[in-house]
Amino acid sequence: MLEVAAVSHCYGAHTALERVDVSLARGGFHALLGPNGAGKSTLIALVTGLLRGQDGEIRVADHPVSRRARAARRHLGVVFQQPTLDLDLSVRQNLLYHASLHGLGRRQARECCDRELARQHLEARADDKVRLLNGGHRRRLEIARALLHEPALLILDEASVGLDTASRQALNEHVRTLCRERGMTVLWTTHLLDEIAPADHVVVLCAGRVIADSQAQALCSHTGTQTLQDAFHRLTTTSGDTVMEGAS
Numbered sequence: 615m616l617e618v619a620a621v622s623h624c625y626g627a628h629t630a631l632e633r634v635d636v637s638l639a640r641g642g643f644h645a646l647l648g649p650n651g652a653g654k655s656t657l658i659a660l661v662t663g664l665l666r667g668q669d670g671e672i673r674v675a676d677h678p679v680s681r682r683a684r685a686a687r688r689h690l691g692v693v694f695q696q697p698t699l700d701l702d703l704s705v706r707q708n709l710l711y712h713a714s715l716h717g718l719g720r721r722q723a724r725e726c727c728d729r730e731l732a733r734q735h736l737e738a739r740a741d742d743k744v745r746l747l748n749g750g751h752r753r754r755l756e757i758a759r760a761l762l763h764e765p766a767l768l769i770l771d772e773a774s775v776g777l778d779t780a781s782r783q784a785l786n787e788h789v790r791t792l793c794r795e796r797g798m799t800v801l802w803t804t805h806l807l808d809e810i811a812p813a814d815h816v817v818v819l820c821a822g823r824v825i826a827d828s829q830a831q832a833l834c835s836h837t838g839t840q841t842l843q844d845a846f847h848r849l850t851t852t853s854g855d856t857v858m859e860g861a862s
């Protein structure tokens with residue numbers, strides 16, 4: 615569903631990504647981890663076409679992002695780190711506005727809005743201004759918006775930041791349900807390792823390089839640690855230590 619091949623990216627003289635390879639199979643929950651400044655947001659900006667690729671190739675559902683951006687974007691839904699909802703518009707108005715950006719006609723837009731509001735259990739809030747929603751519901755609305763055009767790949771960049779523990783857990787479970795029930799592929803970036811399950815496919819970036827690509831539980835066995843936190847710490851502080859097994 616997502617192929618990142620030998621991608622490098624520099625900001626001026628600073629190398630943010632160096633020959634990064636990532637491959638996500640269709641379906642399932644994949645995690646992108648890394649300490650601050652590792653290059654996660656840069657990679658997501660390249661995948662979503664916000665940044666122009668310099669080196670290497672990125673394909674979404676087999677469409678090269680650099681040459682077939684529109685086709686690639688059709689398969690892609692994104693929830694960015696910074697919320698981008700209009701607080702003074704209603705829940706439905708936010709969705710309809712986004713649907714029009716995707717070129718959906720009025721009738722189709724309404725149908726898609728109703729479908730996603732129902733899926734995110736937000737129907738009762740459809741006419742409320744977004745300002746009135748709590749943080750968890752705002753995130754759900756952003757997911758509804760990202761799914762309006764029914765993409766096969768959903769990317770969430772630190773979507774749980776700012777949520778309390780219960781809302782964070784609810785959001786994580788909700789996204790996993792979307793994966794299971796809709797066969798979606800999810801790429802979830804986070805600093806909060808308790809959001810990762812032992813069977814998840816995990817890619818760890820550190821200083822612009824992929825240092826691990828494996829099942830979460832395999833990181834523990836490879837590093838001889840008990841928890842993902844310890845494995846992550848070991849990998850990101852021990853130079854040269856890598857775990858490469860690819861997606862399970």
Ligand SMILES: Nc1ncnc2c1ncn2[C@@H]1O[C@H](COP(=O)(O)OP(=O)(O)OP(=O)(O)O)[C@@H](O)[C@H]1O
Nearest residue numbers: 625628629630648649650651652653654655656657
């Ligand atoms: N616009 C920019 N100009 C210059 N350097 C940048 C720019 N954006 C990011 N960087 C640098 O590139 C590197 C990767 O940054 P990036 O934001 O991709 O990391 P990240 O893993 O998303 O970090 P965080 O977890 O803190 O969000 C960092 O060293 C950062 O300072």
